[in-house]
Amino acid sequence: MSILAHTQPTEPAIVRRGSARATRAPYLVGDHVQALDGFPGGTRLLLAGRVVGVEPRDPERADYPWRVTYEVEPGRTRAVWVNARGVDLHQYVAPSVTTLTLHEQDTPDGRFALTLARLLRRAGVAGPLARRSPAGAVTVVVFWPSGRERVVAHVAAARDSARFQVAAYPDVAGAAPVAREGAWSVIQAQAVILRLLR
Structure with missing residues (x-):
């Protein structure tokens, strides 16, 4: 058997790594989201809403299994179901690490x-x-x-x-x-x- 054969990942290993990533929540409490936020005067882009809650994975929701609650402003929160990348169905919410323009x-x-x-x-x-x-x-x-x-x-x-x-x-x-x-x-x-x- 060649040395190369030993260094190549096997298919089951690749599948296991992918499924491990898929079972981890895309956010931790304290992370930030970028989100479109509707308010009476219209819509604004929230650059870094702080995540205050992540509910366990719901197997009934295969595509968007995690419910994430984030702070829109002090005392006001929103909750949304997200996929493994942390994005919701309408792509209004996504992970963020910046408030820079x-x-x-x-x-x-x-x-x-x-x-x-x-x-x-x-x-x-x-x-x-x-x-x-x-x-x-x-x-x-x-x-x-x-x-x-x-x-x-x-x-x-x-x-x-x-x-x-x-x-x-x-x-x-x-x-x-x-x-x-x-x-x-x-x-x-x-x-x-x-x-x-x-």
Whole structure:
């Protein structure tokens, strides 16, 4: 038997991996959705509605088995059934990791921030969000369950490279950061953040 035969995944293994992905909920509590939201004056695009509930998979709903509840604004929520990709039947709701505008996403800082937020989400971190801070900097934020900032990575990009200043905060209003660390790539910043979240 050739070496190549040993390195190729078998069909049952591929099927098992696919079915494992299909049985995992597409959202964790604390994640964000992008959603079209209707209100008396019309429709708006909600860039990052916080997921506050994920109900178990309903086998009776083969195509859209998860019921996800997200916050439209403080005190007001909506619930929707979504598929394995986190998208609802009408494609009004989809996963989100940013509140940056399309123009901001296309800047060097924005691209690095989005890449970091997506990598963190794939690593199982709930709710990483690339956004613009009140001071105007592009940041990636991971929140405490209370909604306060837990880890903030400030992004500064130049000539296809980035510098991240990562700070961790306790779940106390107005508290100073308890840890700070620099990183020179998206992968380093991800490693710093995962360590701070332990």
